[in-house]
Amino acid sequence: MAACFHQLNLTPIRSAFQSFQSNPNPTPKCARFRSRSAAISNPKRSYNITLLPGDGIGPEVISIAKDVLSLAASLEGIEFQFQEMPVGGAAIDSVGVPLPDETLSVAKQSDAVLLGAIGGYKWDKNEKHLKPETGLLLLRAGLEVFANLRPATVLPQLIDASTLKKEVAEGVDLMVVRELTGGIYFGKPRGFGTNEKGEDIGFNTELYSTTEVDRIARIAFETARKRRGKLCSVDKANVLEASILWRKRVTKIASEYPDVELSHMYVDNAAMQLIRNPKQFDTIVTNNIFGDILSDEASMLTGSIGMLPSASLGESGPGLFEPIHGSAPDIAGQDKANPLATILSAAMLLRYGLGEEHTAKRIEDAVLETLNKGFRTGDIHSTGKMLVGCKAMGEEVLRSVDSQRPAAVSYQN
Numbered sequence: 001m002a003a004c005f006h007q008l009n010l011t012p013i014r015s016a017f018q019s020f021q022s023n024p025n026p027t028p029k030c031a032r033f034r035s036r037s038a039a040i041s042n043p044k045r046s047y048n049i050t051l052l053p054g055d056g057i058g059p060e061v062i063s064i065a066k067d068v069l070s071l072a073a074s075l076e077g078i079e080f081q082f083q084e085m086p087v088g089g090a091a092i093d094s095v096g097v098p099l100p101d102e103t104l105s106v107a108k109q110s111d112a113v114l115l116g117a118i119g120g121y122k123w124d125k126n127e128k129h130l131k132p133e134t135g136l137l138l139l140r141a142g143l144e145v146f147a148n149l150r151p152a153t154v155l156p157q158l159i160d161a162s163t164l165k166k167e168v169a170e171g172v173d174l175m176v177v178r179e180l181t182g183g184i185y186f187g188k189p190r191g192f193g194t195n196e197k198g199e200d201i202g203f204n205t206e207l208y209s210t211t212e213v214d215r216i217a218r219i220a221f222e223t224a225r226k227r228r229g230k231l232c233s234v235d236k237a238n239v240l241e242a243s244i245l246w247r248k249r250v251t252k253i254a255s256e257y258p259d260v261e262l263s264h265m266y267v268d269n270a271a272m273q274l275i276r277n278p279k280q281f282d283t284i285v286t287n288n289i290f291g292d293i294l295s296d297e298a299s300m301l302t303g304s305i306g307m308l309p310s311a312s313l314g315e316s317g318p319g320l321f322e323p324i325h326g327s328a329p330d331i332a333g334q335d336k337a338n339p340l341a342t343i344l345s346a347a348m349l350l351r352y353g354l355g356e357e358h359t360a361k362r363i364e365d366a367v368l369e370t371l372n373k374g375f376r377t378g379d380i381h382s383t384g385k386m387l388v389g390c391k392a393m394g395e396e397v398l399r400s401v402d403s404q405r406p407a408a409v410s411y412q413n
């Protein structure tokens, strides 16, 4: 079966999402969403992109992704206006807070946001509200992005990077759709206290409403519909009330998608199956905490943290696109970072954020061609391949963007 990045095709998921919104009295927010969806159906071909380089290797990989975006866009007749804003440690140093109001405001008014990474040793001992990570959480909350899409594709070129046996890892191509703004990370009550024995306790609340489950379920069904038509909903409905509601709502929403095959799996089994037989999965939908854990597990099937992009989408406003890796302070400033995860995040930005499928594909093809030619950064290097730095890898991708013909480098499993 042919397998390539193109299978991640989800042509404007938010546009599809909008089509099942049934609000008879739309608030101004819904109205905003409608106009954005219209823009996605008929691309305006001129977009404002907020760039948030952040810390560590963030500025290195963002600068390359920006060049790739600019070149691919110019070849496709698209215009980009980029605005670079501080976030994370860089913002703490320059403005005193990890997410300046101006950064959030510029991000909200743009068409899409591309983030590098945040964090570093320098700010590790700061109080919570002055940590770079707080800036990222505030950014996600401020943009109201509730759906996190994380593809995990094992590329034949990088099969040796997986820690799994070749026959298990080969051909893995799955997508985890994680609920991002609800569940136990946000549920109240939460806090510390004392139990009847006088011991200290910490507690959190796993909580989901029907609205929260329905909207993430629809994003997941739409995602599965554009892939291989299989959706596995992961929960812990044998123990948790919030999961019982989750399963009930996902099952109900399934009636809107008769073309998608729905299955349910308990999270402990899903963790096991991801290692035992990951090829059984196409699209997985799950709550915030299970998604946090399972998407990291799924990403490691590919064995290459420097390769994996992500998209976070809401009902309205710009999506947030970022590599799944962190700021890698151990290699920052040494031209060792792999820029491909950020370049592939830029491709997701084009596809899911702007509806520019053709340009997204051009970039993904260029990445595959660069790997086919044998170029590797240190994190994915193996014997016989050409070891290059971050900048040289970027230049090779640029060269391929310029020269490759669409579909010329798709590969067969």
Ligand code: NAD
Pocket: 057, 116, 117, 118, 119, 120, 121, 133, 136, 305, 306, 322, 323, 324, 325, 326, 327, 328, 329, 330, 331, 336, 337, 338, 339, 341, 379
């Ligand atoms: P990390 O992802 O930054 O690094 C883990 C390991 O992977 C390191 O050895 C690093 O060198 C390597 N690595 C990561 N990205 C790479 C790339 N593109 N190319 C080559 N090698 C790469 O995770 P960590 O070390 O746990 O965290 C470092 C900092 O990043 C912390 O401050 C953490 O809070 C932050 N962080 C930020 C994000 C984010 O911005 N979304 C995510 C995770 C961690």
